[in-house]
Amino acid sequence: MNRLGILISGRGSNFEAIADSIDEGRLDAEIAIVISNNPHAKGLRKAKARGLKAVCIRSRAMEREAYDRLVVATLRKEEVDLVCLAGFMRLLSAYFVGEYPNRILNIHPSLLPSFPGLEAQVQALEHGVKHSGCTVHFVDEHLDAGPIICQAVVPVLDTDNEDALAARILKEEHRIYTEAVRLVLSNRFRIEGRRVLRTP
Ligand code: GRF
Numbered sequence: 001m002n003r004l005g006i007l008i009s010g011r012g013s014n015f016e017a018i019a020d021s022i023d024e025g026r027l028d029a030e031i032a033i034v035i036s037n038n039p040h041a042k043g044l045r046k047a048k049a050r051g052l053k054a055v056c057i058r059s060r061a062m063e064r065e066a067y068d069r070l071v072v073a074t075l076r077k078e079e080v081d082l083v084c085l086a087g088f089m090r091l092l093s094a095y096f097v098g099e100y101p102n103r104i105l106n107i108h109p110s111l112l113p114s115f116p117g118l119e120a121q122v123q124a125l126e127h128g129v130k131h132s133g134c135t136v137h138f139v140d141e142h143l144d145a146g147p148i149i150c151q152a153v154v155p156v157l158d159t160d161n162e163d164a165l166a167a168r169i170l171k172e173e174h175r176i177y178t179e180a181v182r183l184v185l186s187n188r189f190r191i192e193g194r195r196v197l198r199t200p
Contacts, residue, residue: 002185003032005080007071007088012043014086014107017174018181019050027178029185032078035071037090053078059090068096075100082184084177085139094141102191104139105184107177109169111135111151116144121166124156132156132165134173136180138196147194149180 006015015034021027034047037059047054057074059067072095075083085092085106097104110120112135115127124132133153138146152172156165183189188199 002029002082003078003080004029004181005032005075005078005083006034006047007083007085008034008036008041008043009038009089010041010043010087012041012046012086013170014173014177015043015084016046018084018086018177019047019052021178021181027182027185029082029181032080033074035074037067037088043087064091065093065095068093072096072099082181083139084181086177091143092139092141097139097141102138103184105136105149105177105180106139106144106146107173107180108135108137108144109166109173111153112137112144112148119162121162121169125160125162125165130156132169134169134176136176138191147191147196149183149189149196150176152176 006018008015019031022029022031031052034052034054036044036056039056039058044054044056057070081103083100083104108120110124111133115123131153133151135148136150137148140146152175154168154172189196190199
């Protein structure tokens with residue numbers, strides 16, 4: 001069975017969407033561990049309430065690689081095959097990325113490479129784009145930068161504010177994260193340059 005390690009910092013709705021996909025038989029995997037760098041993350045409580053192993057490894061005041069070494073050691077101990085960043089508000093070190101080559105995914109609420117970083121939905125509104133969306137991509141040590149696995153597009157409406165747009169995007173996030181995890185676990189892809197291509 002494929003063992004997932006899910007890293008969060010906050011609300012944890014993408015974690016829950018993956019957990020629901022597993023519980024409902026739409027994803028052949030199990031969640032080995034949920035790790036939060038923030039002790040107050042709501043997602044941590046949600047994970048525990050579901051009976052999952054969930055721990056906080058505090059990142060405050062820690063040097064990046066030293067922190068990542070703690071996280072990787074925990075993931076290894078739990079025999080995690082695939083790492084899913086789900087609202088994990090930290091860049092990973094080259095060390096972490098090198099430990100799980102093409103086995104770390106992230107979700108971002110924009111059509112990358114537009115609007116990386118914080119408040120992607122606000123960036124989209126301020127730029128005036130007519131469509132935005134979300135992206136699941138492989139993670140490297142740069143911000144929201146690795147090869148793209150799945151994207152979904154949503155319209156930006158004249159009446160939108162940040163919350164309305166974020167909610168429309170989030171619905172798609174929950175759908176495509178499962179899709180991306182399924183594809184990566186199936187190993188039915190190859191990476192050519194920056195392109196993630198499906199193979200039969
Ligand atoms: C999502 O919008 C995700 O794309 C971004 O952070 C947010 C996390 O939300 N990286 P949640 O914690 O999964 O509810």
